Amino acid sequence: MARSSPLRRLGFGLFCSIIVVLCLFPFYWAMVSSLKSGTEIFATDLWPKALTFQNYGTILQDASFGRSFLNSTLVALSTVGMALLLSITASFALARIPFRGRKRILLAILSVTMFPQVAVLSGMFELVRFFGLYNHCSALILSYMTITVPFTAWTLTNFMREIPKELEEAAIIDGASYLTILVKIFLPILSPALVTTGLLAFIAAWNEFLFALTFTLTNQARTVPVAISLLSGASQHELPWGNIMAASVLVTLPLVVLVVIFQRRIISGLTVGAVKG
Numbered sequence: 001m002a003r004s005s006p007l008r009r010l011g012f013g014l015f016c017s018i019i020v021v022l023c024l025f026p027f028y029w030a031m032v033s034s035l036k037s038g039t040e041i042f043a044t045d046l047w048p049k050a051l052t053f054q055n056y057g058t059i060l061q062d063a064s065f066g067r068s069f070l071n072s073t074l075v076a077l078s079t080v081g082m083a084l085l086l087s088i089t090a091s092f093a094l095a096r097i098p099f100r101g102r103k104r105i106l107l108a109i110l111s112v113t114m115f116p117q118v119a120v121l122s123g124m125f126e127l128v129r130f131f132g133l134y135n136h137c138s139a140l141i142l143s144y145m146t147i148t149v150p151f152t153a154w155t156l157t158n159f160m161r162e163i164p165k166e167l168e169e170a171a172i173i174d175g176a177s178y179l180t181i182l183v184k185i186f187l188p189i190l191s192p193a194l195v196t197t198g199l200l201a202f203i204a205a206w207n208e209f210l211f212a213l214t215f216t217l218t219n220q221a222r223t224v225p226v227a228i229s230l231l232s233g234a235s236q237h238e239l240p241w242g243n244i245m246a247a248s249v250l251v252t253l254p255l256v257v258l259v260v261i262f263q264r265r266i267i268s269g270l271t272v273g274a275v276k277g
């Protein structure tokens with residue numbers, strides 16, 4: 001057993017290294033391609049022979065891309081805020097307040113996540129047109145709620161079930177209302193879970209493409225995934241691949257920064273309830 005232990009550690013390290021390379025290489029290649037110009041972008045060099053930031057300059061000077069970036073930020077932050085607000089109250093009721101039909105509601109929430117986006121696209125389009133929200137950021141926020149709220153509500157319900165019931169009972173004895181228990185007791189405990197679910201909801205809203213393409217028509221309301229898809233040249237061979245790669249890197253950087261900033265809370269949120277003492 002002692003002789004096989006180093007081999008196992010070596011194999012595990014090699015396996016983890018392969019996974020890291022497979023996950024990071026696409027982003028690395030996009031970054032490298034964004035620093036190339038002309039026909040050099042089609043070369044297979046792992047590092048450009050001559051660095052150029054011309055592609056980034058072109059993208060940053062594009063007013064429509066900047067507008068799309070602001071739209072994505074507004075839509076993603078609004079979606080996360082509204083999703084967490086609804087999910088916190090709903091998950092508290094589903095996890096801590098006894099009433100008939102709780103399991104059925106949870107199953108209904110879970111079943112919503114099983115439908116692909118294209119299955120609800122026509123219904124969402126009619127709803128957006130009925131409220132007069134077509135080609136407006138509010139249409140995207142409304143449609144993204146159908147993606148984020150079921151996930152966040154289901155996840156936070158499971159997290160709230162892990163909180164010891166003694167804390168809630170002690171607060172009730174002291175005369176605290178359910179709202180006080182939720183705000184002053186549960187939310188501080190659930191902060192890692194809120195960060196984790198909020199970040200996942202932000203990523204889902206930030207990267208969403210189908211609803212953004214369907215419910216927006218002009219640059220005033222488009223988000224960055226749609227803006228990148230519309231970058232084109234006169235022909236397929238003239239596509240501005242360098243600009244596309246630069247835009248992809250710029251769009252990915254906010255997500256990387258958020259993960260780095262909140263990495264400790266994300267790990268804590270993912271491991272809540274994993275070990276019971």
